[in-house]
Amino acid sequence: MAKIWANSGDSHLVEPDDLFEKSLPGSLAARMPRSVKDSDGGWETIHVDGQEFRRRLPRPGRQLTDENGHTVPERAPGANDKEMRLLDLDSEGIWAELIYPSLGMWTSSIRDPELLAAGAQAINDWAIEYQRFSPRYICAATIPFLTVSTAVAEVERAAGLGYHAASLPVTPLVDGDDWHRESWEPLWTALAETGLVIAFHIGSEPHDASTRNGVYYRGPGGALLNYLETTYGGQRAVAKLIAGGVFDRHPSLRAIVSEGGATWGPFIADRLDEAYRQHASAVSPRLRRLPSEYLYENVYASFQHDRSAVAAVTAMGWRNVCWGSDYPHIEGTFGHTQKTLHELVGDLDPATRHRITQGAFQELFPHVPPAPDGGSSLDPLFDAAAR
Numbered sequence: 519m520a521k522i523w524a525n526s527g528d529s530h531l532v533e534p535d536d537l538f539e540k541s542l543p544g545s546l547a548a549r550m551p552r553s554v555k556d557s558d559g560g561w562e563t564i565h566v567d568g569q570e571f572r573r574r575l576p577r578p579g580r581q582l583t584d585e586n587g588h589t590v591p592e593r594a595p596g597a598n599d600k601e602m603r604l605l606d607l608d609s610e611g612i613w614a615e616l617i618y619p620s621l622g623m624w625t626s627s628i629r630d631p632e633l634l635a636a637g638a639q640a641i642n643d644w645a646i647e648y649q650r651f652s653p654r655y656i657c658a659a660t661i662p663f664l665t666v667s668t669a670v671a672e673v674e675r676a677a678g679l680g681y682h683a684a685s686l687p688v689t690p691l692v693d694g695d696d697w698h699r700e701s702w703e704p705l706w707t708a709l710a711e712t713g714l715v716i717a718f719h720i721g722s723e724p725h726d727a728s729t730r731n732g733v734y735y736r737g738p739g740g741a742l743l744n745y746l747e748t749t750y751g752g753q754r755a756v757a758k759l760i761a762g763g764v765f766d767r768h769p770s771l772r773a774i775v776s777e778g779g780a781t782w783g784p785f786i787a788d789r790l791d792e793a794y795r796q797h798a799s800a801v802s803p804r805l806r807r808l809p810s811e812y813l814y815e816n817v818y819a820s821f822q823h824d825r826s827a828v829a830a831v832t833a834m835g836w837r838n839v840c841w842g843s844d845y846p847h848i849e850g851t852f853g854h855t856q857k858t859l860h861e862l863v864g865d866l867d868p869a870t871r872h873r874i875t876q877g878a879f880q881e882l883f884p885h886v887p888p889a890p891d892g893g894s895s896l897d898p899l900f901d902a903a904a905r
Contacts, residue, residue: 519856519860521611521856521891522611522856522859522860522863522864522871522875523611523612523613523875523876523889523890523891524611524612524613524841524843524855524859524874524875524876524889525612525613525614525615525840525841525875525876525879525880525886525889526612526614526615526616526820526841526842526843526844526845526879527616527774527776527818527819527820527840527841527842527878527879527882528616528618528719528776528777528820528822528842528843528844529615529616529617529618529842529843529844529845529846530597530617530618530620530844530845530846530847531597531598531617531618531619531620531645531648531657532597532598532620533619533620533621533641533644533645534598534644537621537640537641537644538550538552538637538640541640541643541644542636542637542640546633546636546637549566549567549568549628549630549633550566550567550628550633550637551564551565551566551621551627551628552564552565552566553565566627566628567627567628567629567630567633569627593846593848593852593853594606594845594846594852597845597846600648600651600652600655601651604652604654606845606846606852607654607845610843610845610851610852610853610855610856611855611856611859612843612845612855613654613876613886613889613890614653614654614655614656614879614883614886614889615654615655615656615843615845616656616658616683616717616774616776616820616842616879616882616883617645617648617649617655617656617657617658618658618685618717618719618776619641619645619657619658619660619685621637621641621660625637625638625660625662625663625687625724626687626691626692626724628664629664630664631662631664631665631668632668634662634663634664634668635662635668635671635672637660637662638659638660638661638662638672639672639675641660642659642660642672642675642676642679642681643679645657645659645660646679646680646681649680649681650680653885653886653887654886654887656682656683656883656886657681657683658681658683658684658685658717659672659673659676659679659681659683659684659685659714660672660685661673661676661684661685661686663686663687663690663691664691666701666702666704666705667704669705669708670704670705670708673705673708673709673712673714674708674712676712676714677712677713677714681714682713682714682715682883682885683714683715683716683717683774683882683883684709684714684715684716684717685717685719686716686717686718686722686755687718687722687723687724688718688719688720688721688722688723688751688752688754688755689722689723689724689751689754689755690702690724691724692724696758697755697758697759697762697764698758698759698761698762698764699762703767706759706764706767706768706771707768709768709771710768710770710771713770715772715773715774715882715883716759716771716772716773716774717773717774717776718751718752718755718756718773718774718775718776719752719775719776719777720748720749720751720752720775720776720777720778721748721751721777722751723751734747735747749778749779749782752775752776752778752819753775753778753782753786755773755775756773756775756786756813756817757786757790759773760790760809760812760813760816760817761790761809762803763803763805765812765815765816766803766805766806766807766812769816771816772816772817772818772882773816773817773818774817774818774819774820774840774882775817775818775819775820776819776820776842777820777821777822777842777844777849778819778820778821779819779821779824779826779827780819780820780821780824780826780827780830780831780836780839781824781826781827781829781830781834782819783813783814783817783819783830783834783836783838783839784830784834784835784836786813787809787810787813787814787836788810790809790810790813791808791809791810794808794809813836814835814836814837814838815838817838818838818839818840818878818881818882819836819838819839819840820839820840820841820842821839821841821842822841822842822843822844822849822850822851822858823851823858823862825862827839827862828862828863828866828874831870831873831874832866832870837873837878838878838881839873839874839878840874840875840877840878840879841859841862841863841874841875843855859875862874863875876889
């Protein structure tokens, strides 16, 4: 079976436990997120920005595992090692990765803008060194979003460090302006001027540290319903940017929704177009183009196992679809990447296969060197853009 090389539009990295302790003044480090587990292993206390929350820990035998019973550290022990990670990627046929930070899940529990800005800087200063180890690593910068000014400042600083993407939550604040509001315009301007790609990862909605992220339903079917629910936030986020005129004002700006599948894109495009035509008297702001045109040109999506995602390209005409490994997470393809890729794209014509596995990703991150299969583009749209 010939190896299919692919770029990943969705991968992850876990920051070291002592990151803040080593990189921030003691007074700030003490207020950053940390967990203290009870000696009996039953509960943990979350400390963050002067707040304390008690949470029950998963009982032994209830940790999330893959089908072989392995946890994330067990299935991919080299995920946080810069050298060992490349060995994993080579064995799986993964070339370059868009890599998301992990500590962002706590940021909505920090109420001090300056503290959040300091934490984001610490994460970004650490992650950029990881990125510099290999051009195959594209780490997404953590952006503090409690105020527009701190967000803009870190976007500009991150671009100066060498970042190519900015990680934003699918909803910015628990109780503040959403992404379609005018107050965020300086952020979109900064992102457009620096060329950073907006990286939305599903399941990144703000939540209080006293609750578990992604738990919307309990009882029968709860696990399946919660997994499904996480996908909607990314769809809403890009719909807000389209409807709010962000791409209309900044046509060079691009966004990717990672791990959320792809067939939702054409559906949202149709739905927004229908509203734009049929409810024209209520639409504000007016756009220079149909909403669907912004989705098809400015918005990208990554998927991992979704059989229907390929049809978004082949049957629905949305060419901004790329594959993602979700390495090293349980939901990802580590250990069976080649089997998955062959099942998904093995029978496609070479140009379409290249578009999904490499071409769409290359449009977002053209600085990445070509994959070992030669990386020669079979995608006429990418060839035209390169010229």
